[in-house]
Amino acid sequence: MQLWESITIALRALTINKLRTILTMLGIIIGVAAVIALVSIGNGVRQSMNEQFTSLGTNLLTISSGGRGGRGGGPGGPPGSQEEDTSQDDLLEKAAEPLTMKDVEALTDAAQTAHLVGIAPTYSVNNLSGGVVYEQEEADDVSVTGVTPDYAIVRNMTPEVGLFISQEDVDRRTRVAVLGYEVAETLFGTNLSSAIGKSVRVNNAQYEVIGVLPESGEGGFGNPDNTLLVPISTAQTRLGNSGTFRGSLQVSNIYVEVDSQDNMDYAEAEVTAVLRERHRLGTEYKNDFNIQNQAQLLEFGDTLATTLTAFLGSIAGVSLLVGGIGVMNIMLVSVTERTREIGIRKAVGAKRRDILTQFLIEAMVLSLFGGFLGIAVGYSIAVVLPMLVTQLSSTVVTANSILLATGFSAAIGLFFGVYPATRAARLRPIEALRYE
Amino acid sequence: MMSENLVVNAEDLVKTYQMGEVKVHALRKVSLQVKQGELLSIMGPSGSGKSTLMNILGCLDQPTSGQYYLEGTDVAQLADNKLSQIRGKRIGFVFQSFNLLPRTSAIANVELPMIYMGINRGERRRRAVTALEMVGLGGRIHHKPNELSGGQQQRVAIARALVTDPAIIMADEPTGNLDSKSSVEIMGIFQHLNEEQGITIIFVTHEPDIAEHTRRVIRLADGQIVEDKTIANPRRAGVTEATPLEGGVHQPSLAVQGAA
Ligand SMILES: Nc1ncnc2c1ncn2[C@@H]1O[C@H](COP(=O)(O)OP(=O)(O)O)[C@@H](O)[C@H]1O
Ligand SMILES: [Mg+2]
Numbered sequence: 089m090q091l092w093e094s095i096t097i098a099l100r101a102l103t104i105n106k107l108r109t110i111l112t113m114l115g116i117i118i119g120v121a122a123v124i125a126l127v128s129i130g131n132g133v134r135q136s137m138n139e140q141f142t143s144l145g146t147n148l149l150t151i152s153s154g155g156r157g158g159r160g161g162g163p164g165g166p167p168g169s170q171e172e173d174t175s176q177d178d179l180l181e182k183a184a185e186p187l188t189m190k191d192v193e194a195l196t197d198a199a200q201t202a203h204l205v206g207i208a209p210t211y212s213v214n215n216l217s218g219g220v221v222y223e224q225e226e227a228d229d230v231s232v233t234g235v236t237p238d239y240a241i242v243r244n245m246t247p248e249v250g251l252f253i254s255q256e257d258v259d260r261r262t263r264v265a266v267l268g269y270e271v272a273e274t275l276f277g278t279n280l281s282s283a284i285g286k287s288v289r290v291n292n293a294q295y296e297v298i299g300v301l302p303e304s305g306e307g308g309f310g311n312p313d314n315t316l317l318v319p320i321s322t323a324q325t326r327l328g329n330s331g332t333f334r335g336s337l338q339v340s341n342i343y344v345e346v347d348s349q350d351n352m353d354y355a356e357a358e359v360t361a362v363l364r365e366r367h368r369l370g371t372e373y374k375n376d377f378n379i380q381n382q383a384q385l386l387e388f389g390d391t392l393a394t395t396l397t398a399f400l401g402s403i404a405g406v407s408l409l410v411g412g413i414g415v416m417n418i419m420l421v422s423v424t425e426r427t428r429e430i431g432i433r434k435a436v437g438a439k440r441r442d443i444l445t446q447f448l449i450e451a452m453v454l455s456l457f458g459g460f461l462g463i464a465v466g467y468s469i470a471v472v473l474p475m476l477v478t479q480l481s482s483t484v485v486t487a488n489s490i491l492l493a494t495g496f497s498a499a500i501g502l503f504f505g506v507y508p509a510t511r512a513a514r515l516r517p518i519e520a521l522r523y524e
Numbered sequence: 525m526m527s528e529n530l531v532v533n534a535e536d537l538v539k540t541y542q543m544g545e546v547k548v549h550a551l552r553k554v555s556l557q558v559k560q561g562e563l564l565s566i567m568g569p570s571g572s573g574k575s576t577l578m579n580i581l582g583c584l585d586q587p588t589s590g591q592y593y594l595e596g597t598d599v600a601q602l603a604d605n606k607l608s609q610i611r612g613k614r615i616g617f618v619f620q621s622f623n624l625l626p627r628t629s630a631i632a633n634v635e636l637p638m639i640y641m642g643i644n645r646g647e648r649r650r651r652a653v654t655a656l657e658m659v660g661l662g663g664r665i666h667h668k669p670n671e672l673s674g675g676q677q678q679r680v681a682i683a684r685a686l687v688t689d690p691a692i693i694m695a696d697e698p699t700g701n702l703d704s705k706s707s708v709e710i711m712g713i714f715q716h717l718n719e720e721q722g723i724t725i726i727f728v729t730h731e732p733d734i735a736e737h738t739r740r741v742i743r744l745a746d747g748q749i750v751e752d753k754t755i756a757n758p759r760r761a762g763v764t765e766a767t768p769l770e771g772g773v774h775q776p777s778l779a780v781q782g783a784a
Contacts, residue, residue, distance in 0.1 A: 436637035437612015
């Protein structure tokens with residue numbers, strides 16, 4: 089018998105009991121849709137995490153004060169997520185020294201040997217009263233950070249309009265500001281150039297806007313669009329009061345850019361050595377500072393996303409499995425119900441193989457067709473979901489997950505169809521005909 | 525060899541069913557020869573083994589022991605698939621309970637055996653229509669079984685049995701579920717197929733007046749053949765009936781179909 093005949097017979101059988109066919113398919117539809125949608129969430133999280141991490145610069149070391157466990161990272165810094173390092177577990181702890189401009193100088197001296205191409209200390213101003221004001225407009229919750237020109241290099245920032253903070257600004261502690269996109273938009277509207285040269289009020293002092301940063305669109309932690317950058321010296325002594333430690337002004341974080349990804353670990357070791365010497369830490373003491381390695385962070389983020397995707401995928405896989413068992417259940421019922429039909433078919437010449445293919449095709453049609461509908465539903469969910477859930481910036485439906493879902497539903501049809509079909513094929517005609 | 529024009533050549537067929545501790549002897553050494561072109565009936569009380577014998581002769585079941593040659597081929601111990609093939613091509617079966625596929629049109633039911641023979645759609649349709657016309661259902665080819673009377677359903681079953689040009693048609697109490705008028709009509713069809721097309725037909729009945737339509741009558745009792753008689757002048761179906769057969773079984777157009 090030709091395959092086409094088997095398909096026709098199977099399709100006819102499925103259309104006879106439409107409601108049952110649809111309900112059986114529903115199990116597969118939900119399963120496949122769940123796989124597609126949930127895996128797309130996992131992939132979306134991976135993508136946006138990757139984007140956020142790379143936008144911070146991939147060759148970046150972030151140094152903050154405090155030992156391990158004292159999680160640093162000022163506003164605008166990456167989240168504390170350094171990989172567990174157990175090498176210092178049995179060492180003593182010493183009261184942490186703050187990071188100072190002296191540390192920055194020491195690092196600058198070692199830049200050559202440590203493969204450092206940019207060293208950017210920052211100082212986060214925490215004692216702001218009110219927001220950033222221009223005429224009647226006020227931007228709230230703005231993180232105000234003091235930076236040096238290197239900050240633009242290590243954070244990959246070029247002003248959309250105007251200039252970045254110069255060394256001269258730092259040396260002379262000028263009252264100039266570079267606005268994050270959101271702040272500029274709040275105060276001056278979308279015509280960014282109109283902001284240049286205007287004075288905004290921060291902590292009751294006027295700051296001249298010299299530049300506006302481009303929109304990063306990231307949102308999430310330390311939204312870089314809602315910042316205001318000033319010269320670090322201005323932040324330390326005019327806007328805020330950093331205080332000094334051993335005669336040197338304190339800084340919140342030091343961002344260090346390494347010349348290449350391959351030198352990250354070497355650079356981290358060099359920086360550690362320099363800072364330990366500066367902080368006079370004997371070998372018996374733990375580090376009193378914290379270094380975040382961006383490469384590790386990326387890797388960590390990727391692992392996290394993979395775990396999340398696998399987790400979501402396996403939850404969805406379970407529902408697909410349940411759908412498959414539904415197919416098997418219906419096929420078994422169907423074989424029992426149609427015992428007489430099988431007997432008739434065998435009596436008029438159907439071979440085992442004919443009966444086997446007929447029921448296998450029925451199971452395959454159920455699960456494959458359900459699978460295709462499931463892909464459509466899952467895809468739609470993946471498209472609509474980011475619009476409904478604001479925390480989810482995007483979902484990614486990969487060709488892989490579609491192939492996987494299709495293959496999986498075909499496999500389910502085959503796997504859960506084989507047993508009922510074999511049972512049908514093995515029926516002896518004489519017994520099948522006697523069945524009531 | 526004597527089997528040259530023997531369609532059925534069965535020797536010492538034994539069928540024993542094991543029912544727990546008890547052995548049921550459904551057939552005890554039945555031997556039967558049926559020549560090409562014969563029309564014979566098998567009679568006997570209920571439980572005498574008629575269906576068991578028919579199922580074995582129709583290759584639906586296999587004997588516990590004994591030889592069975594169908595058209596010279598030893599089929600007693602053939603494998604399942606081979607038997608399917610023989611059933612499909614050489615045997616037409618008509619059951620007491622019709623055994624048509626439900627919710628399936630008459631023509632689709634008649635096409636069924638040809639699907640498994642690998643005959644293409646057009647040819648299938650053509651032959652199914654011819655077969656249905658032959659049993660007088662040319663006007664009802666798209667009716668489903670539940671839209672047909674018992675007699676009409678049985679005629680669909682007969683069309684299905686003869687559409688493959690089988691060597692033999694086996695009919696197990698084909699009139700058992702029918703009223704007497706339909707029964708006679710069915711007998712008329714069998715007689716016609718046998719005489720005009722030379723199809724060998726064996727059928728089972730427990731009604732003596734139905735058996736009188738065949739030249740040869742075999743009587744089974746307790747799993748054994750107890751009588752094998754020849755009737756000199758078998759009754760002709762329809763001849764004594766006031767009304768002619770519905771659908772025109774006796775129409776001359778049928779005669780152009782050559783003998784199988
Ligand atoms: N599948 C079976 N299992 C056990 N006993 C059976 C089976 N089929 C038939 N028999 C027994 O075999 C005997 C003959 O049955 P059957 O051929 O159906 O008789 P008939 O058709 O002449 O009424 C009966 O005694 C019946 O009970
Ligand atoms: Mg019987």
